[in-house]
Amino acid sequence: MAFARAGFEGIGGLDENNDNLAKLPLDGWHRARGGRMVPFAGYEMPVQYEGIMAEHLWTRDNAGLFDVSHMGQLLFHGIDVDKALETLLPGDMLALKDGRLRYSMLLSPDGGIIDDLMATRRGDHFYLVVNGATKQGDIAEFQNRLPRTIAMDHMKEQALLALQGPKAAEALDALVPGVGELSFMQAALFHWDGKPLWISRSGYTGEDGFEISVAGRDVEALADALTADERVKPIGLGARDSLRLEAGLPLYGHDLDRSTTPVMADLTFAIGKRRRVEGGFAGSLRIMAELDNGPAQKRVRLLVDGRQPVREGALVLDGEGNEVGRITSGGHSPSLGRPIAMGYVATPLAEAGTALTLEQRGKLFQAEVAPMPFVPHRYHRKQGAAA
């Protein structure tokens, strides 16, 4: 048997350099809990503990604790920092209220996506969380393209945990009273055992949940306290990938890259209304034209017939067998018990319900464009709360 002809995306794949891997602050903690460590984004990270399927379903029903300390945590200070960030990000940063966060993207001058990220206004500065595999490149982009009046700090000593699932709020509120009051995409400073925690109600699983920024020296005590709660189990990268795929959320380096724009990627919600009119962000000419005229290709979610997973790299064909797109993520959906996928297709074929053919290793599969996330989002939105 040949292991991993087509491996889990990014996990131990050929694109990973196994030399000089960095260790997470929780490295020993993961190993002690049976975490199977694999190279990912330049770190050794746990792909699973008891098994991807069980961990996935646990998160959908209870609460899962994810170590996402490989991600980059950046601070931006300076006069008119919101205005400066708006030159690189298409979101409305001027209108972002204190303690609120927004999903956004770092764009290249031609409108391609350099990274996707979360941006929070925190008093007089901004706090950004960027992907682990891309953080060094992002830092260089920010340094080169922001005005000298903006100072950027990379919080290298800061760890990041995500607690996700329908029981995340009860479990975290028991430890950090008051966090249950946060609404989706809101954040604040809390304290636990005298230690500062920056907590946002956000995540990347489609579930209600939180992301917790904590000093690296405090993260082990916090992870112990969280998993002492019987509702909480540690969850690896494998389930993180299947959860985000079911939630229809794109993964950078697979579903998003420099050749895709926010409009192609079906992320136009992240382009502020004012900004669509005013422009003035990297790639805005192209992106505004795509908003008006439609992009050539568009990201879609696909339900695949049968049982065999169709993975990244498979082709999308039209009724006549012409190549009209490609699969960028795909796999087995533990919640639905069937294969699902994500990919790009020619825009006329991106309508929900469109029947498409996929080709993987010479074998054909039938698929249909899905209208919504495969598993509905269960974010904690409050009535009347600003998004």
Added chain:
Amino acid sequence: MSLYFTKEHEWVRVDGDVATVGISNHAQEALGDIVFAEVPEAGRNLSKGDDAAVVESVKAASDVYSPVAGEVIEGNSAIADDPSLINRDPEGEGWFFKLKLADTSELAGLMDEAAYRDWVQTL
């Protein structure tokens, strides 16, 4: 009846001139949750080393090679219907296919069980 293993983590159980082939416990553990299996149809002639079957877990797709040459007598429809059987009983009910051995001398090149279990410990 004798049991052999390959360095590609297949096992072969031989009874007369019939060989039953599957993947080892080590292989199923490394793959994790198995969600798909495709087995060869009866009548297919396999050479040693041919791609004979497919096994996919949540995280990876893999080919299963035929450790020996022969004609397929039966593919195990039970694992095609319930692929998790391979995780639960990899070296028993989770077998992949049976074939009629073309050349029993090929068995001499395979590992016996003790040698395989020792070797896996070193991986």
